[in-house]
Amino acid sequence: GLTTNLHLALVAFYRPTASRHKIVIEKGAFPSDRYVAKSQARFHGFKAEDSVVELAPREGEETLRTEDIVAFLEKDGQSVAVLMLSGVQYYTGQLFNMKILSEAAHKHGCYAGFDLAHAVGNVRLALHDWNVDFACWCSYKYLNSGPGAVAGIFIHERHANNSELPRFGGWWGNDPNTRFQMADDFVPLPGAASFQLSNPPVLQTVCLLASLEVFAMTSMEKLHKKSLLLTGYMELLLGKVLGPALQIITPSDVSQRGCQLSLQFKVPAKPINHELSRRGVITDFREPNVIRVAPVPLYNTFRDVHTFVTLLKDVSL
Numbered sequence: 513g514l515t516t517n518l519h520l521a522l523v524a525f526y527r528p529t530a531s532r533h534k535i536v537i538e539k540g541a542f543p544s545d546r547y548v549a550k551s552q553a554r555f556h557g558f559k560a561e562d563s564v565v566e567l568a569p570r571e572g573e574e575t576l577r578t579e580d581i582v583a584f585l586e587k588d589g590q591s592v593a594v595l596m597l598s599g600v601q602y603y604t605g606q607l608f609n610m611k612i613l614s615e616a617a618h619k620h621g622c623y624a625g626f627d628l629a630h631a632v633g634n635v636r637l638a639l640h641d642w643n644v645d646f647a648c649w650c651s652y653k654y655l656n657s658g659p660g661a662v663a664g665i666f667i668h669e670r671h672a673n674n675s676e677l678p679r680f681g682g683w684w685g686n687d688p689n690t691r692f693q694m695a696d697d698f699v700p701l702p703g704a705a706s707f708q709l710s711n712p713p714v715l716q717t718v719c720l721l722a723s724l725e726v727f728a729m730t731s732m733e734k735l736h737k738k739s740l741l742l743t744g745y746m747e748l749l750l751g752k753v754l755g756p757a758l759q760i761i762t763p764s765d766v767s768q769r770g771c772q773l774s775l776q777f778k779v780p781a782k783p784i785n786h787e788l789s790r791r792g793v794i795t796d797f798r799e800p801n802v803i804r805v806a807p808v809p810l811y812n813t814f815r816d817v818h819t820f821v822t823l824l825k826d827v828s829l
Contacts, residue, residue, distance in 0.1 A: 518596075686701065
């Protein structure tokens with residue numbers, strides 16, 4: 513799904529040369545993103561330690577500053593082939609400013625791509641307007657389609673309709689008007705559809721369709737407004753009820769986050785997460801010591817938030 517799509521996108525957008533071969537990711541990116549970047553560099557004959565740059569937050573900070581990413585591109589952009597960051601960082605919950613970062617990448621001749629695994633269905637996206645070159649995502653998180661469901665890919669139309677763009681050809685990406693002529697040459701479909709290789713699995717696609725029908729009953733604008741209130745309410749209660757017992761490492765600036773809050777504890781968090789699960793609360797523990805909590809506006813309520821904070825107090829203090 514997602515990892516496959518990242519590789520397929522990089523076939524088109526990672527065309528390294530001796531002087532421009534770096535892939536820039538954030539330090540602490542999801543492991544599969546690191547695997548993709550490093551294996552792509554090695555596949556093209558470069559050393560991963562030379563070609564994959566992991567941008568780290570400033571000392572004492574948990575998240576990357578947009579201005580620091582832009583400053584890096586100002587300084588070293590001529591050696592960068594692709595800027596490939598998360599849309600929402602899986603561990604910290606930071607929402608990156610994809611518009612500004614795409615502009616900064618293009619200014620220096622780099623492509624800009626994003627892993628939207630934790631962004632799609634969570635935050636408002638305008639990939640075309642932001643001039644993002646490519647983006648990939650899975651659909652089993654905020655799109656609710658279940659493990660193994662079909663993944664997605666976005667290719668900006670300025671690239672997607674370019675039949676000369678390098679890509680791996682497959683049966684499902686070929687123009688259906690010529691598909692059954694059994695010709696020798698691959699005739700790509702217009703748009704991102706040309707990146708498809710095989711037919712999508714029917715049952716997993718039906719699961720996604722059912723979820724998208726629920727999304728169609730509302731709008732991302734309405735969900736975003738509720739998300740701001742839900743997550744803000746949780747942040748307020750956590751500060752009042754647990755105070756110094758934990759640190760929220762997700763940015764407090766609402767323009768830099770979706771619904772996720774990442775809670776870093778001063779005591780071991782894994783047993784806390786286990787006890788929450790035993791009491792019927794679904795949260796997510798991530799090494800080394802963070803519990804990710806996401807009051808999802810599509811189905812969570814303010815009562816859910818209050819119940820969670822009350823239970824968290826019981827099991828952690």
